[in-house]
Amino acid sequence: MDVLSTLWQTFFDVDAMRTALPELIKVGLPNTLILALTSAVIGTVVGMVLAVAGLSGSRWLRWPARVYTDIFRGLPAAVTILLIGVGLSPVGLQIWGPNPYPLGILALSLIASAYIGEIFRSGIQSVDAGQLEAARALGFSRPSGMRLVVIPQGIRRVLPALVNQFIALIKESSLVYFLGLLASQRDLFRIGQDAAANTGNESALLLAGLFYLLITVPLTHVVNAIDRRLRDGRRADGAERVEDEPTDPAAPSLALAQEGHR
Amino acid sequence: MSTTAAPPTATTGVSVATRDVHLSFGTNHVLRGVTLAVPAASTTCVIGPSGSGKSTLLRVVNRLLEPDSGDVLLEDRSVLADDPDQLRQRVGMVFQHFNLFPHKTVRDNITLGLTRLRGLSKDEAVEQALAQLDRVGLRHKADVRPGTLSGGQQQRVAIARALAMQPQVMLFDEATSALDPELVKGVLATMADLASGGMTMLVVTHEMGFARSVADQVLFMDRGVVVESGSPDTVFEDARSDRLRRFLSQVL
Ligand SMILES: Nc1ncnc2c1ncn2[C@@H]1O[C@H](COP(=O)(O)OP(=O)(O)OP(=O)(O)O)[C@@H](O)[C@H]1O
Ligand SMILES: [Mg+2]
Numbered sequence: 001m002d003v004l005s006t007l008w009q010t011f012f013d014v015d016a017m018r019t020a021l022p023e024l025i026k027v028g029l030p031n032t033l034i035l036a037l038t039s040a041v042i043g044t045v046v047g048m049v050l051a052v053a054g055l056s057g058s059r060w061l062r063w064p065a066r067v068y069t070d071i072f073r074g075l076p077a078a079v080t081i082l083l084i085g086v087g088l089s090p091v092g093l094q095i096w097g098p099n100p101y102p103l104g105i106l107a108l109s110l111i112a113s114a115y116i117g118e119i120f121r122s123g124i125q126s127v128d129a130g131q132l133e134a135a136r137a138l139g140f141s142r143p144s145g146m147r148l149v150v151i152p153q154g155i156r157r158v159l160p161a162l163v164n165q166f167i168a169l170i171k172e173s174s175l176v177y178f179l180g181l182l183a184s185q186r187d188l189f190r191i192g193q194d195a196a197a198n199t200g201n202e203s204a205l206l207l208a209g210l211f212y213l214l215i216t217v218p219l220t221h222v223v224n225a226i227d228r229r230l231r232d233g234r235r236a237d238g239a240e241r242v243e244d245e246p247t248d249p250a251a252p253s254l255a256l257a258q259e260g261h262r
Numbered sequence: 263m264s265t266t267a268a269p270p271t272a273t274t275g276v277s278v279a280t281r282d283v284h285l286s287f288g289t290n291h292v293l294r295g296v297t298l299a300v301p302a303a304s305t306t307c308v309i310g311p312s313g314s315g316k317s318t319l320l321r322v323v324n325r326l327l328e329p330d331s332g333d334v335l336l337e338d339r340s341v342l343a344d345d346p347d348q349l350r351q352r353v354g355m356v357f358q359h360f361n362l363f364p365h366k367t368v369r370d371n372i373t374l375g376l377t378r379l380r381g382l383s384k385d386e387a388v389e390q391a392l393a394q395l396d397r398v399g400l401r402h403k404a405d406v407r408p409g410t411l412s413g414g415q416q417q418r419v420a421i422a423r424a425l426a427m428q429p430q431v432m433l434f435d436e437a438t439s440a441l442d443p444e445l446v447k448g449v450l451a452t453m454a455d456l457a458s459g460g461m462t463m464l465v466v467t468h469e470m471g472f473a474r475s476v477a478d479q480v481l482f483m484d485r486g487v488v489v490e491s492g493s494p495d496t497v498f499e500d501a502r503s504d505r506l507r508r509f510l511s512q513v514l
Contacts, residue, residue, distance in 0.1 A: 048480070103324065125364075128359075128361075130357060130359055130361040131361060131363065133326060133357070133361065134355075134357060134361035134362075134363070134420075135363075136326060136350065136425060137324060137326065137350055137354070137355040137357075137424075138351070138374070138375040138379070138423070138424070139347050139349065139351035139375060139379045139427065140347065140378070141347050141351045141380065144378070148374065148378065149363055149374075152365055153363075153365050156365060248328070
């Protein structure tokens with residue numbers, strides 16, 4: 001019985017949770033959302049640039065995109081965050097003063113863009129070559145055909161993988177605690193962790209964990225919903241594409257995108 | 263483009279020709295000197311075995327592929343120095359697998375080129391799209407996605423999409439080969455209508471019945487050259503080469 005009540009005290013100390021709650025809501029939640037959303041937006045934009053460069057006919061675009069992707073997908077997130085956050089802090093000091101927050105966002109964006117770039121690239125590649133050919137046959141240039149016809153279809157196909165990446169990013173944003181944030185900059189994890197250190201039990205951290213679940217679990221349902229809709233959509237396509245099916249690379253490439261995932 | 267103002271059903275086909283066109287993919291010499299002439303407002307059918315270069319030839323005519331040597335002419339003028347994107351607005355193409363844009367409605371498949379390339383307003387483009395859909399009998403499908411249509415309907419939408427750009431030449435690459443047999447007739451009828459309406463058509467087909475009844479000229483291609491050409495009667499009844507006789511005995 002003693003063990004049970006100790007465990008209960010460790011994880012479900014209601015007083016400790018109540019003490020930490022205001023800060024989790026007022027400081028931790030906004031900071032986690034800002035970190036994740038900003039780097040998701042930057043990562044998506046840069047990822048699209050990487051994807052297009054990676055598919056370019058010019059090796060001078062393809063090659064840098066490849067190297068960038070290999071580096072930031074290959075390094076542990078913690079290493080990237082420390083290298084950028086600490087390594088670039090003298091530069092940051094010149095620009096925005098002693099504030100590690102922007103560098104944290106930068107590091108997260110670099111990581112996210114490498115993964116998102118690969119997701120977009122596989123999506124775009126999975127679009128049947130006949131689509132670009134048809135657009136060009138109408139009189140569109142190659143770039144216009146990519147922009148108006150191929151890329152929109154490619155993005156649609158990888159939406160589930162993209163949302164998965166956003167979920168990973170929300171969790172990964174907790175790693176910026178390495179950079180020694182100011183009290184007002186602390187994210188959910190850091191506030192939970194600090195409170196846990198103060199009270200000597202993990203209840204506040206557990207509460208912080210619940211906040212993460214509150215964001216990520218609905219997102220996983222979004223993924224499933226999109227997945228279902230795409231699959232229904234594809235079934236509608238089925239009638240049209242009986243002949244295309246053996247050559248339609250959508251399925252394997254999607255699998256590849258998922259595989260590229262942490 | 264001078265034809266922009268023309269009503270949707272008016273077609274003003276122009277002559278199209280190639281001269282001694284060569285094209286290789288790496289070491290694969292696919293077109294080995296193709297010369298052909300399609301007079302304005304006439305239909306030429308291209309027949310020949312698989313791999314003989316028929317699709318490649320069509321793609322050279324609208325410059326989806328650039329020939330290694332030789333010339334492509336519209337109205338007796340070389341188009342190889344022109345902007346290829348401009349040229350493709352004058353030369354419509356219909357593919358074996360339709361290649362409709364699955365993420366857009368039938369109507370938006372047609373309006374995309376009109377608004378983006380022809381500079382039509384949204385309303386003008388929709389009006390034009392509906393007129394073209396009327397022509398192929400599919401106005402009632404304007405709001406659906408192509409994926410919900412039968413193959414035959416999709417191919418007719420693809421024809422409408424190409425015609426909406428008011429081309430002066432139409433290329434068909436085995437437009438009915440991917441269709442279930444019962445759907446072939448409707449698409450061939452649409453193509454025959456177009457031919458009798460004054461369009462210049464270059465049609466790669468395995469439908470010998472269509473070639474016989476609609477074509478003004480039939481070309482038999484084999485291994486990258488035009489082996490025989492002439493009226494349907496001469497080609498089908500009076501084959502001179504062994505290669506054509508062998509081909510005909512297999513397909514007829
Ligand atoms: N993009 C390409 N890259 C490399 N080789 C190609 C390409 N397109 C066609 N070929 C080759 O060119 C040759 C002719 O192909 P093409 O598609 O023009 O033949 P086809 O007469 O249309 O045959 P089918 O009746 O099977 O459609 C084939 O050997 C093919 O492998
Ligand atoms: Mg072919």
